[in-house]
Amino acid sequence: MKDKIRVTVWNEYRHEKLNEEIAKIYPEGMHNAIAKHLGVEADIEVRTATLDEPEHGLTDDVLAATDVLIWWGHMAHLEVEDDIVTKVQFRVLEGMGLVVLHSAHLSKVFRTLMGTSCMLKWREIAEKERLWVVEPGHPIADGVPEYIEIPHAEMYGERFDIPQPDTTVFISWFQGGEVFRSGCCFHRGSGKIFYFRPGHETYPIYHQPEVLNVITNAVRWAAPVDGPEVTWDNVQPLEDIQE
């Protein structure tokens, strides 16, 4: 039997503690809303970690026991310690999957792995968003209709300063006039990264089944494979070389 995918849902977990309206939507934090959803899947086991735990909850043991890390952050990106960022980066390069949600586009972890500013346009007037599937044969589109509609969303607009994704699965339409690459796959090292736009602390987006389904799909896609253990450095020739 195949081993379960070990997921750690990481959340900054500040908005939910500071704002009563947000706490009503996510009484146990966004991480627990997502973890609860994933926890019912037979092939997934979940834990959570948050910014204010020691080492942000991401000790060496936790990272070593994580197959896919989900990351949500917004107001406290700069409080994430640089050495934790480096550890996460290298775990991804070793093979750990990473699912980056919404405002985590500006997290140190994502910016470091992309090498770009990851800036974008934004607006918060609770407008309508539609995420159109542009790669219908991709495993992250499993069980997804032609588009997912989110009735009230924060807008994110292009130009989104990321490297061209290896595969773009979703492109969003916003009522106010913008578009956005909303579901972006990247190979980095032996790891896989999925950026997924939806989600905001003031809307109940992580209670919407279509959005949660995409997160489940992304976890399965990003899970490590048993690929080659890559070696580096000075190597002997495989062939005889006669000069």
Next chain:
Amino acid sequence: MKDKIRVTVWNEYRHEKLNEEIAKIYPEGMHNAIAKHLGVEADIEVRTATLDEPEHGLTDDVLAATDVLIWWGHMAHLEVEDDIVTKVQFRVLEGMGLVVLHSAHLSKVFRTLMGTSCMLKWREIAEKERLWVVEPGHPIADGVPEYIEIPHAEMYGERFDIPQPDTTVFISWFQGGEVFRSGCCFHRGSGKIFYFRPGHETYPIYHQPEVLNVITNAVRWAAPVDGPEVTWDNVQPLEDIQE
């Protein structure tokens, strides 16, 4: 329980009947060597089809019941009927996976789906080949070492006239001085295509476990997902438009 992946292994099946040496290597044809290997997997069920069967063994019923089609051809590409080629092309666009092996780079099916000539350099002196993994986190690299060595292979060399692959998993080194993109992933329509270079009628390459393992991985990667049923043509606006 998830349904099994229904694989059809298609073989031109001429060399094995015409040449005694080749018949010794593949007494029941290359298709059966591959089918036997796949048949032991719990999540796969296999059938075969060959050129000389009616409709080349690819009736509408067979195609409709095929999740992933594996294709081997060499000396009789032109005998494949155009209407069968069109049916295979549209089944791929609908979601069927396609694994294209070795000399099938010049099959009508592959050329039609690529839109290019699919020409390459070649040489047959039984030289050494090494397939290096360049995307170690890809599911097709599962269980693969840093490189696969094939002791005696026909050489295929760049320039390989294909569209840039969505992902290149393997690049081959050849003893005589050439390189080749040997494992190439393409999304086309709702389907996925994997071109895999190894295999030749005069070498026992489809008995080599590393090569067979890649074919198994490719079948799982190329299997259809339950993505959106795409609709085309004239559509009503989703939004009210006031001029």
Next chain:
Amino acid sequence: MKDKIRVTVWNEYRHEKLNEEIAKIYPEGMHNAIAKHLGVEADIEVRTATLDEPEHGLTDDVLAATDVLIWWGHMAHLEVEDDIVTKVQFRVLEGMGLVVLHSAHLSKVFRTLMGTSCMLKWREIAEKERLWVVEPGHPIADGVPEYIEIPHAEMYGERFDIPQPDTTVFISWFQGGEVFRSGCCFHRGSGKIFYFRPGHETYPIYHQPEVLNVITNAVRWAAPVDGPEVTWDNVQPLEDIQE
């Protein structure tokens, strides 16, 4: 001094002859509107060709003397002879640039080179379109603002059934709720292809300076380079091989 880029603007040229309203917008046909614009550039020389000329105006001599072919078609795709389609396909693979405009997404030439159905959603209610630049460092974005607005356009919506472009330069937003990959770059053989969405017979889109500027940029990007003359077939080893 560098040679001029020799452009042939091909137009089906039927709508303009059949419909008085369209004739008012393009009295000499869309091809001449585009050709006039390109003709003022010091590094470009232009000719035109149309469906109803012998060999559709695309004789061997014309094709051999064309560096970049611009293609517009809509109502008469099926009248384009298959042997001309094949000639155009192979000229592209040899290095000729191809700029495919608007409804030419369903031209035989484009479908053959893409290998997919090239289908899409559409609607004609003169709605607003915005083409957002998503790759601002690309030469086709030269002189382009953050977005190009087209006040009245036919809508084209995803899923657009094309292979993933090598580079996506523009993504469109439509008032009615859809998005579309509107500026798509493809390498095919030694040639380069740019699909550009804007343009419709009933709107004066090929008089809009931002749209014409993109076509000029595309011509320069798609112009052939003096790359290697690729050889195919059986080749001698470059290295001594001792077994």
Next chain:
Amino acid sequence: MKDKIRVTVWNEYRHEKLNEEIAKIYPEGMHNAIAKHLGVEADIEVRTATLDEPEHGLTDDVLAATDVLIWWGHMAHLEVEDDIVTKVQFRVLEGMGLVVLHSAHLSKVFRTLMGTSCMLKWREIAEKERLWVVEPGHPIADGVPEYIEIPHAEMYGERFDIPQPDTTVFISWFQGGEVFRSGCCFHRGSGKIFYFRPGHETYPIYHQPEVLNVITNAVRWAAPVDGPEVTWDNVQPLEDIQE
């Protein structure tokens, strides 16, 4: 008349001062060998900068006046100041081109922009290398034969830990049994990056005309375009939104 492309060739410039054999090959440093070659082009103007100059020769004024930066480093990557690395990164994101040569794969500048380790296999036994063109229609392949042969080279082998390039122009074959993606194009922000493998302090590779030709092509490809000035942050809706 179009403005000239302003190139700055940056060199660590240590090997040439420390080792007599290397000084014989490049008496004025590798940067000057490259700069002399580029300086004869009518559309290029060149300056140089080296590690031991104040601010590594990369003051704000120099960076602001640089369209394309060429980077060579090897033994002193860690001596490059982090604030200079950040400045170079952001100039690239703003539009400056970057050509990264050989051992600069481990430079802080390249690693920061890639987000990966940029590690690889290597060996120094003066073996033969062949760089095969795999994208013959790309402007960087202009004037290049089917392959460039380098008689004595340091080997670099896959797995090369970089993001999948937007376009791979060259793949190298090495006598000892390895392959390598040797010419890799990346868009990052509004800038373009070309990694080019050849070059080593102990071989006269930057005197080889085919290698120098590729560097010239790369400079022209990487030169900034006059694309949109991208704006970020909070924006007003472009459309009226009535709920």
